[in-house]
Amino acid sequence: MSRSEDNELESELEGEATEAELAEAAALAQILERGTVREQLPSEDALEAAALLQLSRHPELDGPKREAIWAELAEQLDRRPVEGTDQRGASFLRWLLWLAPAAGVAVLVVYLGVGSGSDDALQAVNIEIPAPSKQLLRVQARLIDAPTQHERDTFDEQMGHYREQVYASLEASHR
């Protein structure tokens, strides 16, 4: 492209970017992952992108030149520091790339180190329920055969003692 042609094209680009041009710029920015909505594109980037887009579509430009302009546009936008929420997102992504595997390894180490210990703890509290007394079992058998209020009261009393014994055993094992 000659110098005169460049001047001609640049003259066409003077003035404010139109709404349509800005929309195109925003769409381009989305392709470049510099922002997902138009508002997130820095205004300078938007104007430059709009200008270069318009330039690249000039009818006098052939395929290789258009491709070169697109490559230049991509390179320029890539070099420009990203601002606002985009920058924070990129920074977060970079941290995530390091933190995620590190956290995964840490969790696995903790699991391997402590997991077996928790199994031991469970086994330690796996206690045996105290055996019931023969007296309680005899009263229970009588209660099944021929229930009377006296048998009921006797059984409740015996069962109360046995229950206390079991609970004391459970509480001692969990301490």
Added chain:
Amino acid sequence: MNALERRKRPRGCYVCWALLCLGLVILGCEAAEPPQDAQDGAGESGSWLRTARRAHQVADDAKTVEQRGQAVAELEEALQALPAHAPGVDWVRLDLGARLAQLQLEQGDARSALSWVQRVMPKQPEPSVPAANLLVVAGRAYEQLGNEKQAVESYHQALVMNQTLMERSLEGL
């Protein structure tokens, strides 16, 4: 493919990598998390044991209809507070269930009693005193509901279980 489209690739790879790592972290966390049973059994065991013990105390002291109603509520609460698995919890569940069903039976509510028996009794219960108690309560409930066959079967199972426990006790001498 133009220059802009070619530039999209690396970012996509980074995102995939990040997602893969996140998945690894999530899997690791799930694996490293102590089983709920272990937490219940070791960490909060004092809590459910205290609740169960208090419920039995309320049931012991219940003399009036109102107090028995309160005891039923306490026993229900204690049953709901039990962990699914913890050392000794099966025994405590059967005992609370038998006590609760017995109280409901004494209040004339055989259906609720039977319902609780069915909720707490495992399909193949290990012989124990509270399991035999539950079978006795089930027999009484079936009797009240006019189901003699099921009542006799429950009493028979209770007697067999009682006999098994007695044999074990004698073997231990």
